[in-house]
Amino acid sequence: MSLQQLLDPQSIAVIGASKDKTKVGYAAMRNATEFDGPVYPVNPRASGHLFGRDFVGSVNEIEGSVDLALVCVPPPVVPDVLRECGEKEIGGAVIFAGGFSEATDEGEELESEIKEIADENGISLLGPNTSGFISPSTGVRASFVPHVERIPAGDTSIVAQSGGINHALAFESYSDGRGLSKAIGLGNRANTGFQEVIRYLDGDENTNSIVVHIEGTDDARGLVETCREIDTPVVAYKVGKEDVGDFARSHTGSLTGDYDLYQAAFSQYGVPTVRSCLELLDVGYALARSPEPKGTNVGVVTAQAGPGIAITDRLKSAGANLPRLSEETQDEIEKVLPGITFSDNPVDTGRPMPEFGDVVEAVARDENIDIVVVYELYEEGLDYPVGVLDGLAEDTGKPILFVTDGPSDIMEDAINDLERVVPTFRTPERGADAVCGLVRYARMSNRGKEVVDNE
């Protein structure tokens, strides 16, 4: 089964579409109709139209083909709906309803039944028990959550076991001014799980990194192997360090546990693991927007020493290596800024200044350095060294990450200009954590050239 019809549909039916604004069938239809292709509201008990589309009584009344069904009906009705989808050769279905394997024994039986029907009919199911997915890169919003249409297209895709986490991550990404290719909440994973979705995303031309939220799965080995085998960088957030088993089981019908095993396996396979939603997004963003790091040697350039020390401390805690700069680089910096505050690695200029960008470039071109992280508080009038940074990562083949703080509303335009040329992060520690993700990724033995490592 391909996930093409599920995740990249050309046409959508909303089954159980409703004029009642309190219903999922209304919210799903509202979001679906943001799509640029045909969207059909399906409801045998409704008439007239919804969001400009005429109701039909069944998917079989639709003239054209349909790729994706958004199933907004109660659990007992789902089997019949899926059989109709099968007749119509609909290849993907999102089942929003809960009350399946995560809830009761009867729910578990019902889930087995719908899985069987879906398998027989070649339907890839997302869910049940999910708030769906969004695909800003193609304009599809198969979710009932309001305002997801605001999230712009970007380079990273989210795969979350929890629909709530999926949407929390998507909106946090939006709040940080970043886009997404797709954001997918798996829910109960009746016949479409981590591996299928991750493999599909590996073939998505709009996805440059995949961030994965995991509560638990019966096939941990398969998941980890998948992350190793694909080309697209993956970052993993495994929840369940502590015993939250009962609560998790009641949620997506799966066990947490085996936290340490996951961590060890991911680490062995060069999949950076993280401990929070923000870190997941930051590392995913750094990977999506950077050349592949060729090693673990980090160069730090700061315009304010305090944040620079906080970054350096955190990098070293995570095992990053801060080598000395080459003689040539030190000479170059001394030429640009004679008597600079601190010209080893880290390099600290003490304050923002017009030459700041030249110092960043000198460090980026140092042969001892694989990854560059820059910190500069926003200072109006001086602005960021956008000109020097433009193309520098591509030219040097090295990730360059820019970390900054300042008055968010005042700096908005400047940040947007900066973000266009270099991935940008807020607060010293979020920036440092993004670098640490790149370092862990680079450490994977079968990636890049020989890795220098101080651990």
Added chain:
Amino acid sequence: MSLQQLLDPQSIAVIGASKDKTKVGYAAMRNATEFDGPVYPVNPRASGHLFGRDFVGSVNEIEGSVDLALVCVPPPVVPDVLRECGEKEIGGAVIFAGGFSEATDEGEELESEIKEIADENGISLLGPNTSGFISPSTGVRASFVPHVERIPAGDTSIVAQSGGINHALAFESYSDGRGLSKAIGLGNRANTGFQEVIRYLDGDENTNSIVVHIEGTDDARGLVETCREIDTPVVAYKVGKEDVGDFARSHTGSLTGDYDLYQAAFSQYGVPTVRSCLELLDVGYALARSPEPKGTNVGVVTAQAGPGIAITDRLKSAGANLPRLSEETQDEIEKVLPGITFSDNPVDTGRPMPEFGDVVEAVARDENIDIVVVYELYEEGLDYPVGVLDGLAEDTGKPILFVTDGPSDIMEDAINDLERVVPTFRTPERGADAVCGLVRYARMSNRGKEVVDNE
């Protein structure tokens, strides 16, 4: 020496005020004149006026009294300026310039000299080598950093060893929609250090919590003892887990080191310690806006299980205790929401719903619970349970923290309404970390009643 004239001045002289927009003397004057009291530009080589105030040649030409001098002159001129300040009975001075003990041996001598002059004349010095302080609660901005006047008044004060960290924290707080009472960058601490400032803030009626950033100090014991002795809650961010000694020494002239000793001492004295700027601000904010936690038992209420599991996992990792709810509370929740998804602790309603606030209230009134944390994705139309939450923390005497995610621009008004009645946090883990700070605070043996602890 009192810090009253330094940190709560009634009148300000800007020495070295300048019409040249590239100079500190211009930027400091621009910020200072946001103050509602008299502000005097002082410069023997300038004439005319600046920001509507007439230049004077020396502080001694000012008719009224002056409390605070903002010293915007190069290092060699500072001694003479301070002597003049002494004659004028100016009790506080901010020395912005660097190039003192953090830089060279000559700088160290010069710093000794200015300290001697300040001590003789009863002048409290902030700096040298600092970007100054701001006091949104009183309208004083003794800083050269643009846009600090936008930061509104609030309940938390910042004390940072680094001026850069001070301003990064202040702007991050602003970006999160929070105010500050004061934000102070200590710099080289010639005669005004952590202890003096922290004690002063303990007497500041606008300061309900103090967040402290530390690189290193010669008198760690004195600092830690001060945090214990005062009534206002303190949160500490000690940088320097790893060896960043050389870099730090070049910055504020002090050693980092003794990280583990600091951590142990703070922990013993009930001062929560944190590992990042965001965590520092979040814990400080939670403490400032909450009743003092009476114990370490946390009740978790979520409208989406995925984020709830992430919160629970993180709370347990940090040693928080999640006790069972009382029979009465469980009955009450079952009455409000029959057949709820998960009604132990955590309580998960599965989705936002009108009864969500009633569930939060039932948990907050449970005798087994000391601290409540709530997670709900923003859902337009349902909005947040502001009515139920209003006054609930005061009424129960328990901290109640609300964690949420959503489309930041759309939810802005709703967040502002919510924030007025309950401290609010973004992302599951930032919320969990704030709760963990309260738990660590409550664990201090000499605070509150007997503490139940599962460690």
